[in-house]
Amino acid sequence: MLRRSTAWLEKRGIESPRLDVEILMAHALGLKRLDLYLQFDRPLGDDELDAIRKLVVARSERRPVAYLVGEREFFSLAFTVDERVLVPRPETEQLVELAVARLGSRADPVFADVGTGSGCIAVAVLHEVEDARALAIDVEAGALEVAASNAERHGVAERFEAHRGDLLEPLRATSAWGALDAVLSNPPYIVRGDSGVEAGVLEHEPHQALFVPGDDPLELARRIATAALKALAPGGFVALEVGHESGALAGAMLEALGYRDVEVLEDLAGIERVAVGIRA
Ligand SMILES: C[S@@+](CC[C@H](N)C(=O)[O-])C[C@H]1O[C@@H](n2cnc3c(N)ncnc32)[C@H](O)[C@@H]1O
Structure with missing residues (x-):
């Protein structure tokens, strides 16, 4: 067989x-x-x-194996996944590592995970940083259901709050606005029509999770970084995963917005993946 x-x-x-x-x-x-x-x-x-x-x-x-078996391992944790969420990718673990290292040294840190999908970033960080609290946002109600089930599955539900809406907007009217320790995101960054996207991904993963609305791969990353200037506490940081050709541009974008100590980190394949900067 x-x-x-x-x-x-x-x-x-x-x-x-x-x-x-x-x-x-x-x-x-x-x-x-x-x-x-x-x-x-x-x-x-x-x-x-x-x-x-x-x-x-x-x-x-070409249905992704993760959807067929209903889960995918990410950061050594098994995440429930279905067609409502992007399958977590290994390169996103780097964003989690960075967040864990930086949030671990803060007392009772509160962070946002923008475009939480399966909740893999928020839940993995909560699992590692025991006193952290996550505000997880997604525009898709179905994704928030999956994310909440993963928070439950890994015993962090009481420190996980789901918010539905556009990027950081749902937090504007909350007490967390202006007080966040970090804004983390792996936003959509593929431009429609990009011929590099695998057929199985295109046919089965949610397009809301893959594509930017226009033709700028950094559109959503830029909107998040701009809003994060107000959502973060001074000294808080933004960390964004970007597409494989956008690392340097993302770093320059954070500098232009006024973030300090901007770094662009490479993934294991040597591709600049995560742009991070601190709110002055
Ligand atoms: C690339 S996926 C990332 C999912 C997960 N964080 C991960 O790393 O596997 C992007 C997520 O952002 C959500 N999203 C897309 N546009 C959004 C918007 N304007 N506001 C909030 N969430 C959005 C999608 O529904 C999707 O779940």
């Missing part, structure tokens, strides 16, 4: 067919991946074969 399904996915142009089949089979059988090999000679029942076939067919239609 492993061999046949792998060959089938390979023929349909799926990039990591063996790994995907292992994950899907393990999920269908309620096993760990390693168990597939430990139980290599176990006969499969008709129901089990059916369940595996359905998942493999769905994968051949």
Whole structure:
């Protein structure tokens, strides 16, 4: 079954067919991946074969594995995901690392996570920084439901507050406005029509999570950084994940807005990914 399904996915142009089949089979059988090999000679029942076939067919239609199994690991935590949210990406862990390092030295820090999606950034930071509080914002009600379920799943729900609305606007009328320790965001930064987006991403992940409204990849990042000048307490920081060609521009944008000690951090692949600056 492993061999046949792998060959089938390979023929349909799926990039990591063996790994995907292992994950899907393990999920269908309620096993760990390693168990597939430990139980290599176990006969499969008709129901089990059916369940595996359905998942493999769905994968051949380029549905992301994370949606098929209902979760994705991020920052060593399992996050529930479905079609309402972007699948968390490993490069976003860098934003979490930076936030944990900087917020960990502050007393009772309060931060915003703008465009929280699955809640992966907010929940991972709350998990690491025990006295922190997160105000997680998304324009999509469905995303906030997923994020809240992940906060619950990882035992941080009482320090996680969901707000629905446009970027930082929902916080304007709250006591957190002007008092935030950090504004974190991995906003949409792809321009519609960009030919570099994988077909599976384009067909199955929410477009609200992928695309900027116009043709400037930094449009939402700029609006967040501009509003954050008012939402942050003096000395608070903004940290933004940006597209792979926008790092230097994002750094220059933060400097032009008046942020100090601006840095642009590279991800593991050496791509400038996260722009960070401190409110003067
Ligand atoms: C790139 S996804 C990031 C999701 C998650 N934070 C992560 O890193 O995986 C961007 C998120 O921003 C939300 N979003 C898009 N436009 C928004 C807006 N104007 N105001 C608030 N949220 C927005 C989308 O619904 C989506 O959940």
